[in-house]
Amino acid sequence: MKCLLYVLIVWGQALLSDAFDVAVPKATLIGIHSQSIVLGCSFTVNGSSSLEHMIITWHRTESNEVVHSYYYGKDQLSQQSEQYSGRTSLFPEEFKHGNVSLKLERVRAADAGQYMCFVSSQKGRSKGTISLRFAAYYKDPQLLVKLQPPSVTFILKSQGYPGASVLWYCVEDKNVLLKPNISLIEGEDGLYSLQIILQVDNTKTYCNHVVEIQNCLVNQTVTRKFSLLLPQESVQEQNKCKNYLIGLTCCILLLIAIIVLLSVIYKQQHH
Incomplete structure (x- = not known):
């Protein structure tokens, strides 16, 4: 009750003033995975405004979860949402300049x-809303090559957010885009596991491959270049070996058939 009465008194005082305003960035902010970001918020400073009765509250508009709150001259985090515990802070030394921005870590x-940033003081009360998007830089993709004659399979794996666009081409002909299979799987941490698979005939591997993973939200392009050159002689030898094995198998089968036939004839002659 005491806290509620305190809030009502401050709000009542705020109604007496119409020169109080809160300003926040209009552009959507981008928060990067595991990094810190400052959600900007400022209020109108009029003369020697007392900070003693200031109330600052940050909360999520979708769920009304308390992100951070400040009153009675200190942080009041007993009602703070658990998901923000230990990750938020204000800048008390900046209050006198009208800065009530929130720092969000990790x-x-x-x-x-x-x-929503809500500010109330003896001079007035107001609020502003900020939009925050999440992004994660894509990691340098790992490359796996599977040789399975007569084809070669390239597999690249990376991780990031949001979904990325992928370009795969040969340096020798940038205008012809290759068409790999692309899959995205969302993990428990909210990041996407990206897998890119391209299968080509090993007689067509004379190509300096370039793979570009583009995360447009953060203007990131990760480029991976590689080559796999199989000499034509190796391909021919593989084909010769394959033909030899086929011929050898046929000869063995023919020899077995002859032996069986001779065995049958022999038994017939001795009966």
């Missing part, structure tokens, strides 16, 4: 959404 996928 950004994760679940942090994406709408945030």
